Amino acid sequence: MGGAPLLRLARVTKAYGHLVAVRDLSLDIPANEFFALLGPSGCGKTTLMRLIAGFETPDDGRIYLDGQDITDLPPHLRPINMMFQSYALFPHMSVAHNIAFGLKQEGRPHQEITARVEDMLRLVQMSGLGDRRPDQLSGGQRQRVALARALIKRPKLLLLDEPLAALDRKLRHDTQFELMQAQRETGTSFVVVTHDQDEAMVMAHRMAVMRAGAIDQIGAPREVYEEPATRHVAGFVGETNFFEGRVIQYMPGGVEIETGKGLRLEALCREHPAIGSKVTISIRPENLRLSVPGIFSKNGSAGEILDHVFREGLSSFRIKLETGDLVHVRKSVGEGGAQHKRGERVFVSFAPEHARALVK
Ligand code: ATP
Numbered sequence: 001m002g003g004a005p006l007l008r009l010a011r012v013t014k015a016y017g018h019l020v021a022v023r024d025l026s027l028d029i030p031a032n033e034f035f036a037l038l039g040p041s042g043c044g045k046t047t048l049m050r051l052i053a054g055f056e057t058p059d060d061g062r063i064y065l066d067g068q069d070i071t072d073l074p075p076h077l078r079p080i081n082m083m084f085q086s087y088a089l090f091p092h093m094s095v096a097h098n099i100a101f102g103l104k105q106e107g108r109p110h111q112e113i114t115a116r117v118e119d120m121l122r123l124v125q126m127s128g129l130g131d132r133r134p135d136q137l138s139g140g141q142r143q144r145v146a147l148a149r150a151l152i153k154r155p156k157l158l159l160l161d162e163p164l165a166a167l168d169r170k171l172r173h174d175t176q177f178e179l180m181q182a183q184r185e186t187g188t189s190f191v192v193v194t195h196d197q198d199e200a201m202v203m204a205h206r207m208a209v210m211r212a213g214a215i216d217q218i219g220a221p222r223e224v225y226e227e228p229a230t231r232h233v234a235g236f237v238g239e240t241n242f243f244e245g246r247v248i249q250y251m252p253g254g255v256e257i258e259t260g261k262g263l264r265l266e267a268l269c270r271e272h273p274a275i276g277s278k279v280t281i282s283i284r285p286e287n288l289r290l291s292v293p294g295i296f297s298k299n300g301s302a303g304e305i306l307d308h309v310f311r312e313g314l315s316s317f318r319i320k321l322e323t324g325d326l327v328h329v330r331k332s333v334g335e336g337g338a339q340h341k342r343g344e345r346v347f348v349s350f351a352p353e354h355a356r357a358l359v360k
Contacts, residue, residue, distance in 0.1 A: 004067040006031040006189050007052065007157060012061035014047055021047040023213035024061070029191065031156070034183045036200035037193045039210030040236070045193045048210075049159045052191070053082040065156065081155040083146055083163060089134040096121070096130035099148045106153070120148035123182055140171045144178065151186055160192045164199065176202050197237050201225070209233045225284075229270075230360045234282035241288065241327045243281040247273050247357075255357050257281060261323035263301055267355035279357045285316070285330035287354035290340055293347040300349025303327070308342050315340070319348055 005028035014022040021044045029035050037045045050056040052063065054075035063071045070078055089098050096117050103113045121127045124144035134142055143166065150158055163179065164172045180203050183190045194200050200207045201221040208218045209232070217229040221237075228234035231242070243265055245257035254268040257279055267281045293302045303321035310316075315338065317329040327348060331340075340346060 004064075005029055006033075006066060007191075008064040009048075009052070010062045010064070012048075012051060012058045012063065014051055014056060014058050020213050022051065022058075025214060026061075027208065027215065027218070029157075029189055031189055032187050033189045034180065034203055034205045035189065035191045036204035036207040037191060037210060038195065038197060038200045038207055038236070041195065043210040044213040045195075045210060046161060047213075049082065049161055049191065049193055052157070053080055053159055054078050055082075079155050080157045080159065081150045081153060082159040082161070083150040084161055089142060089145055089149075091134055093133070094130060095126065095132050095134070095137070095145050098134070098145055099130075099152055101149060102153045116152055117148075120152050123151070123185060124148045124178070139167055140175055143167060143175060147179070147182060151182065151188065154186070155188060157189050157191065160190060162193055162195075164194075164196075172199070179203060201237070209236055227270075228282060228356060228358065231280050231282065231358045232360075234356070234358060238284065239328060240282045240284055243283070243325070244278065245281070247275050247277055247279055249275070251352065254352055255279065257357065259323065261325070263321075263323050264299075265355075266299055266352040267357040268353055269357035269359075271359045273357070273359050277359075279359055281355050281357050283350050283355040285328040287350055288327060288329040289349050289351075290317070290329060290331065290336070290346045291349065293345060297347040297349060299352060300347055301325075302345060302347050305340055305342050305344045305346060308340065310338075319346065321348060 007029040009025060009027040012022055012025050037048065039045055047056065051058055054073060062069055099117050099120050100113050103116060121130055124147055126141060126144055164175055167175055176199060204221055206218060206220055207224060208215045209224065211232050217224055217233045224233060225238050234240050243259055245259035247255045248258045249256045251266050254266060256264060256266045258264050265281055273279050301321040301323055303319045305317050306320050307318040308315060313332060315331045317340065319327050319329060321327060329348060
């Protein structure tokens, strides 16, 4: 491959009339990657997938696979497969025939088809179920047949549009791990569209958070969670607390802001906003500290605990600050999560290095 990414989108734009669904978007995806596309409804995720698959043609920009320009190549000539949200299986065909379909169309020898179907059944943990019809399967099993059918032609890239949307919560959780295993074992790059940020955090090597046809941030899930580039990303990926204010001075690697309610807060900042300009500090619930109000208290505010919920080993507090702001704080039992009670007065603060001041 000579270092070229498996897939490259170079400044791709696609509009429907006046509506620009994908705007000047560039993206590289290497081989053997599990990549998730994340974003609110209507931000252009499906359009981007359809452009990659070849069901749509960009108005501008080029698409490359393995260094070859595929922008004008029809879908069936691209070594790319797409698994749609409604992965309609052929109801009258057995599981094995459903999986074999693509290879049969290619006119592959019978023996090869049988062997590859067996491989696929093994991959999706359905060996021995090849003779069943789709209506004799559970929802999760049907999803796995669809995955096997999409992978049997050994595409270089598999696009999956909300692959787990039809499954209930528990099954989604288990199936996430199966998808990850299938990706690892085949070495095919997966691009998964989801609007479920938890799903993307669990499965993806890297993820892109989209907004209004463009990508706000690309990175490893942990990086995106800990170092959000924009307010949209901070709010979309995981839970967070926001404090809006104006920059009053620069600190090493960051800024100090003053909120309209007289609170002074310091946070790291990647950019260099002008003094007096508006920024938003994002601080995750687990990075807020609770202490007894005192004269040395800084970078925070006193407040009162409104609610306390204990779930899965974590205490979640909703606290009303003296400024009127409501914040969420999360603590494990080991961090003193069991000590605080509803109605208690506490000081809520954070270390500047745990918070991000966001300009956009
Ligand atoms: P969702 O999560 O709801 O599926 P999405 O992020 O996949 O949303 P897209 O389906 O890509 O979003 O749509 C992006 C924008 O383009 C939306 O405003 C949508 O209404 C518009 N759009 C998509 N397809 C067409 C089309 N064929 N004709 C006109 N507008 C379209």
